[in-house]
Amino acid sequence: MSATDPWPAIGAETLDWQSRYAESSLLERYSPRPQTYEAAVPPLISERALRLSPGTAALARAAENELIRFDASLNDEMTGFAPLLLRSEAAASSQIEHLSASARAILTAEIGDTGKRNATEIVGNTRAMQSALALADELTSESVRTMHRVLMDGTNHTPGEWRTEPVWIGTSARSPVGATFVAPRHERVSGLMDDVMAFARRDDLPVLAQVAVAHAQFETIHPFTDGNGRTGRALVQSMLRGKDITRSVTVPVSAGLLTDVNAYHDALIAYRAGDIGPIIEQMAIAGDDAIHNARTLIAQLRETTAGWRETVKPRRGSQLEKVLDYAARQPVFTAATASADLGIGTTNVYPHLRRLAEFGILEQKSEYKMGQVWRSDEVLVALDQFAERAGRRRNRP
Structure with missing residues (x-):
């Protein structure tokens, strides 16, 4: 050719x-x-x-x-x-x-x-x-x-x-x-x-x-x-x-x-x-x-997670730190999924979830057929804003 x-x-x-x-x-x-x-x-x-x-x-x-x-x-x-x-x-x-x-x-x-x-x-x-x-x-x-x-x-x-x-x-x-x-x-x-x-x-x-x-x-x-x-x-x-x-x-x-x-x-x-x-x-x-x-999304996530760490002050390598990081990358989860993904027993996960809820980082909601679900609404808002920006028609000369 x-x-x-x-x-x-x-x-x-x-x-x-x-x-x-x-x-x-x-x-x-x-x-x-x-x-x-x-x-x-x-x-x-x-x-x-x-x-x-x-x-x-x-x-x-x-x-x-x-x-x-x-x-x-x-x-x-x-x-x-x-x-x-x-x-x-x-x-x-x-x-x-x-x-x-x-x-x-x-x-x-x-x-x-x-x-x-x-x-x-x-x-x-x-x-x-x-x-x-x-x-x-x-x-x-x-x-x-x-x-x-x-x-x-x-x-x-x-x-x-x-x-x-x-x-x-x-x-x-x-x-x-x-x-x-x-x-x-x-x-x-x-x-x-x-x-x-x-x-x-x-x-x-x-x-x-x-x-x-x-x-x-x-x-x-x-x-x-x-x-x-x-x-x-x-x-x-x-x-x-x-x-x-x-x-x-x-x-x-x-x-x-x-x-x-x-x-x-x-x-x-x-x-x-x-x-x-x-x-x-x-x-x-x-x-x-x-x-x-x-980059805009990542900047929002960086600011959010930095704020979380400043508020919670988890010990490096602790179970609390692992759960906090997990909430950033998996902003909707159950205690069972967190336990399985992190290798932390369910009974040990719950105290960390409740503590993060007390700080306002997580919300606990009851979903139909799903039972109790934990959410990080700040991360969900950032993801929805990303989708909204993507849906805006670009303005180019």
């Missing part, structure tokens, strides 16, 4: 449509339109060169360097902050798919409350992100299937299985005829996924540009019946970790994309037309926005 070759636009093929329903709709029976549709035929990209304009290349390189610096700046604070940033990334990725819930609802769902559907689905996304990081050294089709299996566990969307039916973007849920975009026919999915993951494993490309293009190609393939966006953004985190851009922390890139979802979707459309610049630029800008938002 010549380095001068432009990035190819996706092709198309005409396919016959046969309704999945037992009875065709009135429109399908009487419409004069032919019952055929155009499905995408993405190019193979595993060996293609990335030709970037000087401006796009400089932007991507600068964003990549900022991600590396941010990751390194947290040092030993990772024990406390990494889980919160991971959850924030999962929540932002879900919000792009119109799934939102408060930090309290998400963290309560994480310890077993399945009463709120959105929160439960976001917890699934958190677990998918965790699996993506665990599989960062693999970057294979099978690792992507594992991410999806974790994400969609308990649903009827064939978790971890490539789709065997058409998927499309359009106004009709019944038919791809006339749809805005129809993903490749399912027989192409396995080969296309092997190809894009071979592209993702290459070590001769500028990393942030490679991540953005692999993500856009994945979203074009749309290999699953549902959960493609969330799985595709989990893949972003897996690539960033596997290529040593983020060695310790999950930078909430989805929170950056969330600040201008329309621009993100427009960039995916441009990619399918053969223009890779916009999706690389959006990924770079999203990384920069995410870092600014995460």
